Amino acid sequence: MADQDLLETDQPLLVAESLSKSYGRIAACRDVSFSLYPGEVLAIVGESGSGKSTLLQLLSGQLAASGGQVSYRMRDGVTRDLAALGEAERRLLFRTDWGFVHQDPAQGLRMAVSAGANVGERLMAVGWNHYGRIRESASDWLTRVEIDVARIDDAPRTYSGGMRQRLQIARNLVTGPRLVFMDEPTGGLDVSVQARLLDLLRNLVAELHLAVVIVTHDLAVARLLSHRVMVMKGGRVIETGLTDQVLDDPREPYSQLLVSSILPP
Amino acid sequence: MTAMIDIADANKTFTMHLQGGIELPVVRGVTFHVDPGECVVLSGPSGAGKSSILKMIFGNYRCDSGRIGIRHRGEVIDLATAEPRQVLNVRRATIGYVSQFLRAVPRVATIDVVAEPLIVNGMTRADAQARAGELLHRLNIPERLWQLPPATFSGGEQQRVNIARGFISELPILLLDEPTASLDAANRAVVVALVAEKKRQGVAMVAIVHDDEIRHLIADRIVDVTSFAAAA
Numbered sequence: 001m002a003d004q005d006l007l008e009t010d011q012p013l014l015v016a017e018s019l020s021k022s023y024g025r026i027a028a029c030r031d032v033s034f035s036l037y038p039g040e041v042l043a044i045v046g047e048s049g050s051g052k053s054t055l056l057q058l059l060s061g062q063l064a065a066s067g068g069q070v071s072y073r074m075r076d077g078v079t080r081d082l083a084a085l086g087e088a089e090r091r092l093l094f095r096t097d098w099g100f101v102h103q104d105p106a107q108g109l110r111m112a113v114s115a116g117a118n119v120g121e122r123l124m125a126v127g128w129n130h131y132g133r134i135r136e137s138a139s140d141w142l143t144r145v146e147i148d149v150a151r152i153d154d155a156p157r158t159y160s161g162g163m164r165q166r167l168q169i170a171r172n173l174v175t176g177p178r179l180v181f182m183d184e185p186t187g188g189l190d191v192s193v194q195a196r197l198l199d200l201l202r203n204l205v206a207e208l209h210l211a212v213v214i215v216t217h218d219l220a221v222a223r224l225l226s227h228r229v230m231v232m233k234g235g236r237v238i239e240t241g242l243t244d245q246v247l248d249d250p251r252e253p254y255s256q257l258l259v260s261s262i263l264p265p
Numbered sequence: 266m267t268a269m270i271d272i273a274d275a276n277k278t279f280t281m282h283l284q285g286g287i288e289l290p291v292v293r294g295v296t297f298h299v300d301p302g303e304c305v306v307l308s309g310p311s312g313a314g315k316s317s318i319l320k321m322i323f324g325n326y327r328c329d330s331g332r333i334g335i336r337h338r339g340e341v342i343d344l345a346t347a348e349p350r351q352v353l354n355v356r357r358a359t360i361g362y363v364s365q366f367l368r369a370v371p372r373v374a375t376i377d378v379v380a381e382p383l384i385v386n387g388m389t390r391a392d393a394q395a396r397a398g399e400l401l402h403r404l405n406i407p408e409r410l411w412q413l414p415p416a417t418f419s420g421g422e423q424q425r426v427n428i429a430r431g432f433i434s435e436l437p438i439l440l441l442d443e444p445t446a447s448l449d450a451a452n453r454a455v456v457v458a459l460v461a462e463k464k465r466q467g468v469a470m471v472a473i474v475h476d477d478e479i480r481h482l483i484a485d486r487i488v489d490v491t492s493f494a495a496a497a
Contacts, residue, residue: 037350040350199371228349245327249326249327252282257283
């Protein structure tokens with residue numbers, strides 16, 4: 001594939017430098033730095049309260065950092081400091097080049113409007129106005145996430161949990177983003193539904209060459225989806241490396257504890 | 266350097282923090298090389314560190330010190346110090362690993378499990394599936410199983426799917442961890458033939474094989490791992 005060589009020479013898409021966030025005396029996130037490249041999937045793992053969700057919010061510009069900065073290489077190739085973007089620019093980024101998949105689909109969908117409108121809305125936000133083409137694209141995306149097109153006019157509140165999550169993914173991907181943030185995307189789902197969603201995500205991420213930052217406490221999810229892992233504890237990144245290195249040969253005491261705590265299937 | 270793999274003085278110790286920080290030395294002073302078209306078999310009793318060495322060459326286990334030189338696209342990359350992205354590139358373009366067990370993704374059909382390494386490297390799905398079919402056929406996996414995910418297959422069938430997936434690639438280095446462990450005589454012979462073909466194509470291989478007969482058939486050289494015993 002042509003992108004193989006790209007992988008070795010390209011520039012990072014997202015760069016975090018010494019990111020920190022404190023709430024009064026409590027440091028939720030301390031001195032986090034990394035670079036994320038196009039097509040790369042980074043999993044942030046750790047227990048509740050480790051700072052992983054705070055980090056995700058800092059990276060996606062939803063929370064202002066107390067220190068450090070996040071920069072993003074825009075579609076025009078210019079790398080910009082997120083904090084220096086205007087509100088309108090940031091919102092445009094969120095509607096076009098970024099996606100955000102919430103653990104609870106109700107947070108990322110409009111539950112009372114149809115599935116087709118949920119997907120089409122993002123297209124309209126970037127200037128699509130031809131009803132037929134929007135509907136065609138929405139149907140296409142529903143098919144890609146394995147939702148029966150016959151359900152296109154139904155509202156997601158009539159959908160099962162797994163279908164809602166797949167719809168949220170379609171809504172995010174319809175504008176062709178290059179970077180998707182995911183917060184425990186398989187969190188509230190049954191195991192069998194999880195497996196299907198993971199398989200779907202894995203294929204879409206590879207096919208669309210997406211960069212992903214995924215927060216998960218489930219190491220199996222990290223193993224299946226991610227190239228790299230960052231282990232967080234107490235707001236700090238305590239270990240980072242290739243996913244299989246960190247999971248098969250963890251070095252830090254806490255990483256070893258995490259890995260050894262997995263129940264055998 | 267013309268060797269595909271050139272390992273010098275590589276060391277590996279596990280520190281078990283949950284067991285009071287016990288140090289578990291695995292291997293020390295690992296030094297050997299593998300030329301193109303050569304199959305080096307690692308020998309030694311269970312627990313001597315053979316699989317660990319294979320994992321160090323794949324970048325799965327990190328080295329504490331020493332060097333794992335890999336010839337990757339005409340350059341030498343030291344996997345002991347390489348960035349994660351470089352290790353991934355080396356795995357995509359240079360090193361294949363055939364483990365003992367298939368780590369299958371749910372729902373993916375056998376034919377696609379086997380074809381995937383070719384598709385990732387740019388071959389069309391149809392061509393890749395045709396090649397996958399040939400290999401599955403050679404390894405005696407009946408065609409009626411090709412569309413099923415391998416999760417429900419027997420151990421031997423899964424291993425053959427894994428072998429097909431490992432041998433389908435055109436990577437210049439292959440690491441084989443007991444590729445014939447649960448195979449019958451007919452399928453062991455197929456694996457021996459596949460290894461011979463890879464040698465003719467100039468592929469450098471490192472293998473762990475417990476079966477003496479197979480070892481004699483595929484080994485060009487034997488490296489005795491007990492000489493790297495880490496016991497102080």
